[in-house]
Amino acid sequence: MASSSAYLPEHLHAYTLAHTTPADDLVGELVARTREALPEQSRMQICPEQATLLAMLTRLTGARDAVEVGTFTGLSSLAVARALPADGTMLCLDVSEEYTAIAREFWAKAGVEDKVTLTLGPAVDSLAALPDTPRFDLAFIDADKVNYERYWAALLPRMRTGGVIVVDNVLWSGRVLDPAEDDADTAALRAFNALVARDHRVDTVMLLFADGLTVARKR
Numbered sequence: 001m002a003s004s005s006a007y008l009p010e011h012l013h014a015y016t017l018a019h020t021t022p023a024d025d026l027v028g029e030l031v032a033r034t035r036e037a038l039p040e041q042s043r044m045q046i047c048p049e050q051a052t053l054l055a056m057l058t059r060l061t062g063a064r065d066a067v068e069v070g071t072f073t074g075l076s077s078l079a080v081a082r083a084l085p086a087d088g089t090m091l092c093l094d095v096s097e098e099y100t101a102i103a104r105e106f107w108a109k110a111g112v113e114d115k116v117t118l119t120l121g122p123a124v125d126s127l128a129a130l131p132d133t134p135r136f137d138l139a140f141i142d143a144d145k146v147n148y149e150r151y152w153a154a155l156l157p158r159m160r161t162g163g164v165i166v167v168d169n170v171l172w173s174g175r176v177l178d179p180a181e182d183d184a185d186t187a188a189l190r191a192f193n194a195l196v197a198r199d200h201r202v203d204t205v206m207l208l209f210a211d212g213l214t215v216a217r218k219r
């Protein structure tokens with residue numbers, strides 16, 4: 001979770017947060033619980049303003065069926081599930097029983113557990129097992145970076161026309177622009193961003209928000 005921005009000076013970042021609807025108490029509780037239970041891993045959590053944006057996108061698109069790849073302790077899924085209508089569905093994919101136990105706790109606290117289905121296992125396999133017909137209005141990709149291309153390939157045909165895919169960490173603290181950075185995650189993100197930019201099935205905006213957020217709408 002980013003408490004500061006890698007791209008904005010501290011005072012500008014603070015200004016943007018001061019002019020964004022603040023997260024509610026349940027989000028604050030989940031952030032605190034994650035830090036306490038998983039101090040080493042808690043930086044993987046999205047930041048609260050991303051949760052606010054995901055909820056807004058869910059409402060703006062009128063999404064009913066959502067999916068995410070990478071649930072961790074549940075902040076993004078909590079935001080989306082709470083913004084879905086009463087008959088909405090949220091499919092969450094992750095590999096970790098330990099991390100998602102906290103997510104389950106907070107889905108229950110928020111009263112959205114009936115909307116959420118959690119599938120544990122490598123997300124490439126979980127996605128491949130889904131019917132390959134369009135069924136999702138909103139997707140969030142936020143798991144292992146080396147598989148982003150595969151998540152994109154699996155998700156896009158399963159998105160309804162007008163559906164939106166949101167992708168986290170696309171700037172990777174700016175490393176995607178540094179030719180000296182050649183680790184697998186950075187190389188994968190660089191290739192992924194190039195692939196999305198030339199994918200004519202979507203309209204895409206890459207936002208300088210959090211660690212870089214791509215928002216792509218299926219044509």
Ligand SMILES: C[S@@+](CC[C@H](N)C(=O)[O-])C[C@H]1O[C@@H](n2cnc3c(N)ncnc32)[C@H](O)[C@@H]1O
Nearest residue numbers: 044045046070072075076094095122123143144
């Ligand atoms: C950055 S965290 C997700 C953060 C989450 N979206 C949130 O709001 O806090 C990445 C998650 O991806 C999961 N993950 C890593 N590799 C995976 C894989 N191959 N398949 C499914 N999930 C995976 C990890 O267990 C971790 O919970």
